[in-house]
Amino acid sequence: MSANPPRWSSEDFWKKVAIWVTAGSFVILIVLTFDTLSKTSVGGQRVRSYSVINQEIDYRFDDKQNRYAPVIGKDEPLFGKPLSEAEAETLVDLGKKTVQTKNCMNCHTLLGNGAYYAPDLTKAWLDPGWISAASRETLMLTFLKDPERNARTFGSGRVMPNLGLTDEEARGVVAFLKWMSAIDTNGFPHNFKTLNAQVQP
């Protein structure tokens, strides 16, 4: 090694690089965080207001964006009863809290994150497994309240355990799932054919 190593190989040079790169990246992250949080606040185009559960939700291919996107349609109140934004928020909040406290994420994925033992719940509200829009709410509630007796295992043998959900918690979970299905997830999952698409090709 030469007596005078070039500056770019010195400890001091890299110390400064480390500090500047770290600080710079962090500042950019902070700026992006402010922007992202403002664009994903509830009631915007990406994350809809909680009262979106009063409307029909679908998920279709959007030619302009060249990817799948949620489509908000006509009035279709959940459980047949239109809710104010505050009432809808209370119900969705109960559902979200139930999903956390029942530890759903350690079998299922939500927005694709979680465990891989059970299906993704991102578009669970729109899944063709519920047969038709007319039967969906009843089927979901019955299933959530006694998943063992109403098992939907698709031949896998994996039965969801009975987590002792109350009536209100089950309704909350359905509301949460309906609200979540309206989030614009940039086209994930791709090629998902909803329950509506099965009925009206």
Next chain:
Amino acid sequence: MIYSVAALPHRIAGAFDALDSPHLNGGQQLAVKYFAVAVVLFLAQVLFGMLSGIQFVAPGFLHGILDFNVNRMVHINAMVVWLLYGFIGSIYWFLEDESGTEIAGLKWGNVAFYVLTAAVTVVVLVYLLIQTGPGKDASIWFINEGREYIEAPRWADIGIVAVMLVFFYNVAGTFMKGRWSGIAGVLTLDLVALAGLYVAGMFYLTNITADQYWWWWVIHLWVEATWEVLVGCIMAWSLMHLLGARRKIVQTWLYIEVALMFGSGILGLGHHYFWIGTPDYWFSIGGFFSALEPIPLVAMVVHSVYDAGVHNFRSRNHPALAWIIAHTFGNFLGAGVWGFMHTLPQINLYTHGTQWSASHGHLAFFGAYATINIAFFYLAAQKWRGDVWMGGDLPGNGWKWKWALALLNLGVMGMTVALLIAGYEQSFVERAVGGSTWEGYFAAQNQVWFKQAMHWRLLFGLVTTGGVVLLVWDLLTIGKGESRKAPTLSEAA
């Protein structure tokens, strides 16, 4: 009865005090306690991993008693906690050596250890016995927060932050009292980030997009930034200690790694923001920066192999050096290559939320973190026995450590490949063809290739378990009755 319960803390402390050795300094005595708990949690991780693995093959197994979500939660939580115990222990291990002085407030460090260990015990018992609660705030505070990796209830979160503050005080106070170094500076700042980021995961939000946004701040910025830098500090010290590598070179490398790691890792966070409802500019940011993430890991391989080669692989602890080499390759392959394979959004659209992530997770956590902790366990065992010989020609040609190394690496690699095959199959059958409906999901799960992969994963899980058991046996016995001393190394060129 009341008397015996009241005497319990003393008895437990007495049991841990039995780990003390006259050959260790104060920080190292505490480190050994952390390592002992880490090993117990490592065993728990493997046990609950096996239970989850069995459930993939036989879904009725323990149904209604220990369901998959419970086993899987304990599996990943035990891992996070044992790795943290290993890191904390490693830092206590070299703190006095690096600072040249006794640890500031070691007494509080000891108290913090018992508090943390008691809290971990209670959390695990609640996970196993109570499991879930009603959809109320009280459940989030006392039972389970239900957010993958950081399920610990809120009371425990607060306790963890308090313990981390004590730990931070020990580290920063000791360096302030003694001497600062490049390693000391990076370590101290990294611990600020580590503790600060945890706070980002300590609140409840109804908006799941914002919830997952902050959740990734903790998970990603811990695992792919602050933990990696922490490991960089631990590595830097180990290379000097094991090989006699020069401080100037080691520290220059550490700064390069920090620059590359934070430069790619902080904005590489974007690869978690493709599909959770966040704006689509994260496609470019996440894709670009996470594509750079393997670079520091390549640098680490070059650095460690170069250093080991310069010193002709002469080291004062063969098992530790072998595990450090396993670390650099495991980190590069598991975190770097396996991560890069599915990090670009064009590919991730089909691989997100499949066994592909599990494959990456297994190799990355093992390669990047388990290995370096195991290396430190060997360093600790050596000094604990009185700085005895741990070079070549150990009794039985060191078969136990060699077989443990081989079985663990083979087992984890086997699980990784099996899960990757399952992930590929899911990407095609469930995602591309089935469009991710529940029917598509189960079509993929019922496919024969997926089922075979799950059997192979279980088999290699068994190999891994064998490796861990052998490792524990070796750690408990290596150096016993050894009379030769470890050679002293001078700082070589």
